Amino acid sequence: MMKKVLIIVGIILLALIIVIAVKYIDNNTNIGRPTATINDQSFNLYVAKTPKDKEIGLSKYESLPENYGMLFPFDKAAIHSFWMKNMKFPIDIIFIKDRTIVTIHKNVPNPSVQNTSLPIYMPKTPAKLVLEINAGLSEKYNFQEGDTVIIKNLKGL
Numbered sequence: 001m002m003k004k005v006l007i008i009v010g011i012i013l014l015a016l017i018i019v020i021a022v023k024y025i026d027n028n029t030n031i032g033r034p035t036a037t038i039n040d041q042s043f044n045l046y047v048a049k050t051p052k053d054k055e056i057g058l059s060k061y062e063s064l065p066e067n068y069g070m071l072f073p074f075d076k077a078a079i080h081s082f083w084m085k086n087m088k089f090p091i092d093i094i095f096i097k098d099r100t101i102v103t104i105h106k107n108v109p110n111p112s113v114q115n116t117s118l119p120i121y122m123p124k125t126p127a128k129l130v131l132e133i134n135a136g137l138s139e140k141y142n143f144q145e146g147d148t149v150i151i152k153n154l155k156g157l
Helices: 002-028 051-060
Strands: 035-038 041-047 068-078 091-097 100-108 127-134 149-152
Touching: 041 127, 051 068, 127 149
Parallel strands: 041 068
Antiparallel strands: 035 041, 035 149, 068 127, 091 100, 091 127
């Protein structure tokens, strides 16, 4: 009887160790996570998949870790417009087509007063993807129009 209890406790401990290890690996690597890389600088991505996700965007967050961004994938390249409704922090907005940056709006401020007329941000040419990152990172990493963007672990791209 004691031997069975020890075996069961051992199995439970082993399972717990495996669960903890998998969670640690998942939280500390990019295995399976969508990422965007520009000029050797990588960003873990939140992906706005649904129309509702795209409407809310980053406005549901108080801040964004430096190495994170939100990607807005669209079915086709077009002049997709963005605004800063309900945003709590400034961002850079990067418009992408064919793995190339077509427009960057740098240091876009969050609104100081809600429910006022907000500026609209659009690309110079049609874009299929939009990447939002913390304000100032485009300048810090010297991102330019024409730079290549590599998206990984995102189905359909």
